[in-house]
Amino acid sequence: MASFARSSLLRQTLAAPRSPFCKNVGVSQTVAFHASAKKQILPPLPQSVQGTMNDPAPVPETHPTHGSYHWSFERLVSVGLIPLTIAPFAAGSLNPVMDAVLCSLIVAHSHIGFQAAIVDYFPPQRVPKFRSLCNWLLRAFTLTTAVGLYEFETNDVGITEALRRMWTA
Template identity: 45%
Template sequence: MLSSTAVTAKANSTTAHTPDRLHGSLHWDIERAASVALVPLIASQLAFGASPVTDTLLGVVLPLHLHIGFGACITDYFNTRKTPILNKLMTATLYASTAGVLVGCYQFNTNDVGLTEFISRTWTA
């Protein structure tokens, strides 16, 4: 027969993933690099105007930055242990939305005026 302490310990046990310091460190580095890269990108667009290079970089870095941020929100507020189905649904929606935004930025930069020119026209309108 099990003691009450053993039963309590067995009932409260959960399985946890194995910590991986490299994955966490790499994720943090990518997150910071995307955040820091936005500063000179936006500054160069404001200073020099529209450029295909900065439009392309902004069309990649900004959706990546937003994807990481919304992914952190989903992880924080819709935990896999508490709401596994909703977490998977929201994560799939995030990936689909990010892919759509990347395609949209590509289309807008190649077939229209570009992101920088669009923003400058919006501000002056």
């Protein structure tokens, strides 16, 4: 039945083009698309049970940098960005130390956010090499961004002055 349907759809698709005012234009192409086989992007995870079904799940080693300290540092960086983005424009002072702290927190906040996305979407059981590649790319881009912002702060006007000039332009 499936081969019969496919051959008739193929004939309909390759048939002479219909009038543009025809009621069912493009229906055969849509049906042919939906009749295609499903393609797996990632291989399926291994489906084996280690031990018995009643064994508890293994608990990973605890480490303070991956627990509450890490969470507290993330929140501190996020909350610290709020006054640092408002203060230079509200107070009117353009301090290079404040610019340096703002740039450092922006880089740290971005790194933590992208690292969380890598941890969430690329499990090490499924794609270990790709996850490692993503982590190294993240480190390289973070370092490049930090060096670029340092150069912008030391050899140019700085980030808050640049934003102020763009705002008043």
